Amino acid sequence: RDFNERCAQCSEVNWGLTDGGRYYCRSCHNVTERTREVVNTDFMTNSRVQTIAKGSRKQEKTGIDCEWYVCEGFQLVLKKQAEALEALGVCPQMKDEVLYNFWRCYLQKSKQAYCNRPAGETVKALSVCESSTDVDSEPERPSLLHLLSLSESEGDLQTDCSFASSMSKVSESTSIYSGSVDGSLYLMKNQKEKLRMTMPMTLSFCYMALLWLREPITLSELLRFVVEGHIPYLNVFQHFPEKMKLCGLDLKIFCVESWPVYEEVYNKMLELAAFLDLPRFPDITDSCFLHPDMLCIKYLMEANLPDELHNWTCRVVKKISIGEVDFLTLVPGNKSTRKVKYDILAAAVIVVVLKLLFLLDDHYECVETTFHVLHISFISSHHRMCLFYSGGLYFEFKKWYEVVKHSLDVEQKKLDEERAKYLWRCEKPLFYSVKNKSKVLKRRQIVANLQNQFGKLSGAVRRAEKPNPSSFQLSWSEENTDGSCFHGHSLKGILQEKCGLLTAMNPDYWLCTVKLCNEKLCGHLAHYREVDFPQSYHFVLRLFSFLLRIQPSYIHDEVCMIEHKLFNKKLYKKLKYNTVLRK
Amino acid sequence: SSHEHKLNFKKSKEACLSYIQDAMLQKQWRRAAEFLTFYVEALEKDYSREAIGPSEMIWRIGTEILCHHSRSSMKEFNCFMEQMKTLGVKRYLKVCLEHVFHLLCNGQIDEAYQNLSLAESWRFGEQTAIQDKEMKLIQAYRGLLDYYSWSKQKNILLEHGPDGFADLSVEQEMHSCFRKAAVNLKEIIKVPGVWDLFVKCYVDLLEFYGDHNEACQVLNEYAYNSKFPANPNAHVYLYQFLKRQGESKKSLISALKILHDIVPSHELMIDFNTMLQKSKKRKKRRLGLEVIFAVLDYAGWKENVKAWSCLARQVKQIVISEKHLDWIKQEWNSRKDWWPAFHFSRYLAKKNWQENKSLSYEKALVAGILLGKDCKYFKYVSHQGCKAQVKRFRVLKKFVNRHNPVYLRISG
Numbered sequence: 001r002d003f004n005e006r007c008a009q010c011s012e013v014n015w016g017l018t019d020g021g022r023y024y025c026r027s028c029h030n031v032t033e034r035t036r037e038v039v040n041t042d043f044m045t046n047s048r049v050q051t052i053a054k055g056s057r058k059q060e061k062t063g064i065d066c067e068w069y070v071c072e073g074f075q076l077v078l079k080k081q082a083e084a085l086e087a088l089g090v091c092p093q094m095k096d097e098v099l100y101n102f103w104r105c106y107l108q109k110s111k112q113a114y115c116n117r118p119a120g121e122t123v124k125a126l127s128v129c130e131s132s133t134d135v136d137s138e139p140e141r142p143s144l145l146h147l148l149s150l151s152e153s154e155g156d157l158q159t160d161c162s163f164a165s166s167m168s169k170v171s172e173s174t175s176i177y178s179g180s181v182d183g184s185l186y187l188m189k190n191q192k193e194k195l196r197m198t199m200p201m202t203l204s205f206c207y208m209a210l211l212w213l214r215e216p217i218t219l220s221e222l223l224r225f226v227v228e229g230h231i232p233y234l235n236v237f238q239h240f241p242e243k244m245k246l247c248g249l250d251l252k253i254f255c256v257e258s259w260p261v262y263e264e265v266y267n268k269m270l271e272l273a274a275f276l277d278l279p280r281f282p283d284i285t286d287s288c289f290l291h292p293d294m295l296c297i298k299y300l301m302e303a304n305l306p307d308e309l310h311n312w313t314c315r316v317v318k319k320i321s322i323g324e325v326d327f328l329t330l331v332p333g334n335k336s337t338r339k340v341k342y343d344i345l346a347a348a349v350i351v352v353v354l355k356l357l358f359l360l361d362d363h364y365e366c367v368e369t370t371f372h373v374l375h376i377s378f379i380s381s382h383h384r385m386c387l388f389y390s391g392g393l394y395f396e397f398k399k400w401y402e403v404v405k406h407s408l409d410v411e412q413k414k415l416d417e418e419r420a421k422y423l424w425r426c427e428k429p430l431f432y433s434v435k436n437k438s439k440v441l442k443r444r445q446i447v448a449n450l451q452n453q454f455g456k457l458s459g460a461v462r463r464a465e466k467p468n469p470s471s472f473q474l475s476w477s478e479e480n481t482d483g484s485c486f487h488g489h490s491l492k493g494i495l496q497e498k499c500g501l502l503t504a505m506n507p508d509y510w511l512c513t514v515k516l517c518n519e520k521l522c523g524h525l526a527h528y529r530e531v532d533f534p535q536s537y538h539f540v541l542r543l544f545s546f547l548l549r550i551q552p553s554y555i556h557d558e559v560c561m562i563e564h565k566l567f568n569k570k571l572y573k574k575l576k577y578n579t580v581l582r583k
Numbered sequence: 584s585s586h587e588h589k590l591n592f593k594k595s596k597e598a599c600l601s602y603i604q605d606a607m608l609q610k611q612w613r614r615a616a617e618f619l620t621f622y623v624e625a626l627e628k629d630y631s632r633e634a635i636g637p638s639e640m641i642w643r644i645g646t647e648i649l650c651h652h653s654r655s656s657m658k659e660f661n662c663f664m665e666q667m668k669t670l671g672v673k674r675y676l677k678v679c680l681e682h683v684f685h686l687l688c689n690g691q692i693d694e695a696y697q698n699l700s701l702a703e704s705w706r707f708g709e710q711t712a713i714q715d716k717e718m719k720l721i722q723a724y725r726g727l728l729d730y731y732s733w734s735k736q737k738n739i740l741l742e743h744g745p746d747g748f749a750d751l752s753v754e755q756e757m758h759s760c761f762r763k764a765a766v767n768l769k770e771i772i773k774v775p776g777v778w779d780l781f782v783k784c785y786v787d788l789l790e791f792y793g794d795h796n797e798a799c800q801v802l803n804e805y806a807y808n809s810k811f812p813a814n815p816n817a818h819v820y821l822y823q824f825l826k827r828q829g830e831s832k833k834s835l836i837s838a839l840k841i842l843h844d845i846v847p848s849h850e851l852m853i854d855f856n857t858m859l860q861k862s863k864k865r866k867k868r869r870l871g872l873e874v875i876f877a878v879l880d881y882a883g884w885k886e887n888v889k890a891w892s893c894l895a896r897q898v899k900q901i902v903i904s905e906k907h908l909d910w911i912k913q914e915w916n917s918r919k920d921w922w923p924a925f926h927f928s929r930y931l932a933k934k935n936w937q938e939n940k941s942l943s944y945e946k947a948l949v950a951g952i953l954l955g956k957d958c959k960y961f962k963y964v965s966h967q968g969c970k971a972q973v974k975r976f977r978v979l980k981k982f983v984n985r986h987n988p989v990y991l992r993i994s995g
Binding site (some may be wrong): 455 | 591599601602613614617621626851927972
């Protein structure tokens with residue numbers, strides 16, 4: 001902040017920065033047109049700047065567009081996302097302080113702003129007709145095609161090629177490759193070094209801020225809200241102000257055509273936290289929403305499982321110490337500890353508990369437990385045929401399976417259809433260049449006509465608005481008289497007392513895998529294939545996979561991890577025993 | 584880790600497409616239309632690497648839906664097709680052609696003609712040369728419609744007759760239609776292919792204007808040029824033409840020869856056999872026998888009196904002349920294992936007698952010669968016939984009895 005001029009209105013020297021990067025007087029809120037870049041005089045001495053200056057002057061003449069940098073664009077995106085989260089109930093601190101500070105820190109660390117020399121290379125945006133005075137320049141200028149391939153967003157080769165070829169015919173300078181000033185340079189930057197910002201990374205930022213504040217939103221929920229449209233992501237650029245023109249390479253940066261994946265966002269978040277040199281995050285204690293004990297309550301409810309199971313999840317959590325503050329709290333940069341995915345962890349705990357109690361080998365849970373339950377009911381209420389003990393029902397896995405499977409299948413089918421019906425394009429049309437604008441608009445018109453024509457034939461009413469965001473995707477009501485809610489059911493049928501402790505009648509347990517893989521080498525702790533495992537187990541994975549919108553294999557990994565912790569001693573003994581034998 | 588399950592635009596549209604296809608297979612047109620509305624935005628993305636891109640998909644799927652959906656109309660269909668024409672230059676003429684077909688199927692001849700004319704005048708750089716085949720087709724169909732107009736006008740004139748008021752303008756128009764049609768029809772039949780309708784129309788035109796040479800040449804080309812796919816109709820047309828022209832039996836017979844090879848069960852084989860039987864040349868008569876036997880190998884002719892009477896006549900003639908019994912023997916050799924059950928069972932004897940006396944008469948004659956007087960068929964029919972005191976059956980019985988030794992020589 002070396003801007004030392006006096007304010008034109010109030011003569012104070014008390015400057016702040018607006019979202020758009022302009023200086024404003026904190027005393028009288030007078031906004032200047034000066035942007036931070038102007039302050040740095042080093043800027044001006046670079047010969048290439050003159051090329052840009054020419055370009056921008058041209059733009060200013062038209063008076064419609066403004067020059068904007070890519071990071072400003074991302075800043076806007078983050079702002080919109082934070083506002084949406086606030087609307088969902090997240091505390092305003094998230095937007096005003098936490099996220100904002102993270103973002104500033106990032107800009108500083110990646111030398112895009114808030115530092116002495118805002119990446120001097122920023123200036124060296126590409127120009128087609130080069131001035132011959134650059135002896136000290138970079139080796140070769142990368143070709144436009146090369147740049148296009150650097151972006152992660154999927155394009156199609158033909159459009160890219162046609163764009164590249166159309167560009168080469170133009171003899172203007174700079175800014176034509178993109179609406180933003182530094183679009184081309186942005187893609188050139190080495191991603192690994194400075195952690196180049198991408199659209200999926202905006203969600204990493206959001207999640208990081210949410211985690212810092214320990215807000216009751218898990219990453220899977222966040223991503224689900226994004227897909228459901230409650231948080232701007234796809235086509236967020238339509239909220240950019242009119243003056244910020246998006247074209248050319250900007251499209252590669254800001255337009256996404258795929259939904260971000262949990263792993264991707266999560267890993268980026270870790271990278272980001274380390275990059276920003278953040279300290280240890282605020283503690284995740286047992287009163288936090290993200291604590292496995294708490295999350296288990298939610299998931300048990302959503303999975304229509306008996307509340308009594310919560311005792312068991314807590315027992316498992318305690319036994320393997322995954323409820324400890326130090327285990328749960330994120331310490332960026334610490335490579336030795338395995339990072340915690342709260343939602344997946346909680347789901348996996350429930351799966352393990354189900355395995356403990358019901359074995360889930362496609363036999364025990366259906367046949368044996370029913371037998372136990374019948375046995376108990378016969379003893380306790382011999383004059384009744386149904387399975388009541390005083391006031392409640394015994395939990396029967398088979399019945400639960402049928403009820404939940406039915407609902408799951410219905411919801412899954414709906415989800416699959418929704419996915420097929422997803423509309424990716426938005427109101428605001430995008431063009432690579434002015435040249436292909438007319439083609440794009442023409443196509444758009446045809447699309448609109450066809451949608452209209454066939455829409456009438458389908459007779460369907462267009463889905464009004466997106467459904468209200470809800471934390472629960474499946475809900476079960478105790479008031480339903482059809483007995484489809486299992487929350488209040490008792491586990492008594494499958495438990496027994498031994499030495500004052502309630503234990504499962506099921507004496508067996510099968511491990512998902514005897515040996516864990518090296519996660520760093522092959523990306524997973526275990527490799528899940530549906531055919532290798534019992535159907536009941538697969539079903540349970542499928543249920544949580546649906547709720548969390550992730551692949552079953554990720555839950556399977558966590559289950560393996562928990563099992564190995566749980567049966568650590570036995571496994572260790574076995575190994576030891578084996579070595580003794582060999583001797 | 585790979586993100587193959589990542590949901591992206593492409594996968595989402597692929598899924599959408601499979602929903603459309605399922606709906607179409609189950610004839611759920613409303614549902615198909617619904618999913619199509621979500622698919623169309625794929626047009627905004629260029630899939631030029633794929634074999635079949637979204638624009639072609641939408642064209643084909645949209646056409647199907649509009650054809651079958653209860654609430655769609657020709658107006659909507661036309662509007663849709665016009666849009667499809669703008670979507671793909673490489674496909675332009677194909678879309679035009681299909682549009683024309685639909686119009687014709689719905690009886691909108693004038694609109695079809697307009698579309699064809701428009702398409703014919705289309706030019707688009709090198710595409711014009713690439714889509715040359717389609718252009719020829721378009722011209723050919725326009726030629727066909729010109730023929731159709733010509734035909735209508737011709738009928739008008741003929742109705743009024745030579746003494747009726749000759750409407751000069753109609754006549755002139757008719758001639759102009761002829762010229763337009765002739766040019767285009769002539770062009771298309773040069774291309775190897777199956778052009779039955781076009782050939783017929785062209786020949787009709789030529790015959791009307793007296794250009795028999797050209798007509799003959801055209802038909803010969805169509806039938807005998809090896810570049811053209813084997814087409815029974817070509818030979819039929821040629822034969823019919825020659826017959827109309829009063830050509831010699833010799834040329835008529837040669838026209839039908841190949842037809843016999845390609846389609847031994849063709850209805851013209853009766854005529855063929857009749858001509859061959861009467862021929863003075865031994866070879867031709869031999870061929871005739873072969874032809875008629877071949878015809879009766881086919882189930883469709885089992886109850887055809889004419890066919891049986893041809894065979895009966897020829898067999899009878901051979902037996903009486905006592906010459907060329909070996910011909911019958913040769914033909915019968917490959918048939919003696921299965922014809923008895925196929926044609927001459929007792930069940931058939933009863934059935935034929937009940938339903939068609941003439942049929943049973945002819946068949947009985949043949950059976951009697953080929954299988955002897957003791958065969959089931961002959962015995963039953965002749966017995967019934969004699970019982971009913973029908974004269975010809977008595978004659979038949981006598982005849983067969985007299986010539987029974989022949990059977991022995993044939994079967995041996």
